[in-house]
Amino acid sequence: MYQANDEATYQQSKCPVCGGQDFEWGRLGGQAYYLPSMSAWAMKGRQVIKVRRCLRCSALIPFTDPALTRQFNRLVAVIAVVAIGFAVLIAALSMFMAASSVPK
Numbered sequence: 001m002y003q004a005n006d007e008a009t010y011q012q013s014k015c016p017v018c019g020g021q022d023f024e025w026g027r028l029g030g031q032a033y034y035l036p037s038m039s040a041w042a043m044k045g046r047q048v049i050k051v052r053r054c055l056r057c058s059a060l061i062p063f064t065d066p067a068l069t070r071q072f073n074r075l076v077a078v079i080a081v082v083a084i085g086f087a088v089l090i091a092a093l094s095m096f097m098a099a100s101s102v103p104k
């Protein structure tokens, strides 16, 4: 039976390498994603990966994280909007500069 907190419970289960139960959580540097596809072109449905490190033997176990994924997707959307806004601003500015520097 699926329980809402199953995921969290499993993610606290013993280290399969040494049996340790003390962990710390982190992410992969240079954020990598899990993609639910074998196609080289598929970018949809990517999942942010969080990594559990065993404090006893340093074994790493990656999990995908839906909450973190939503957070990242929002961040990416904000960055995209800002980048597009910036590009439009630069284009408008360069047109203005070109128009105002016409040789007499």
Ligand SMILES: [Zn+2]
Residues within 6 Å of the ligand: 015, 016, 017, 018, 019, 020, 054, 055, 056, 057, 058, 059
């Ligand atoms: Zn361990």
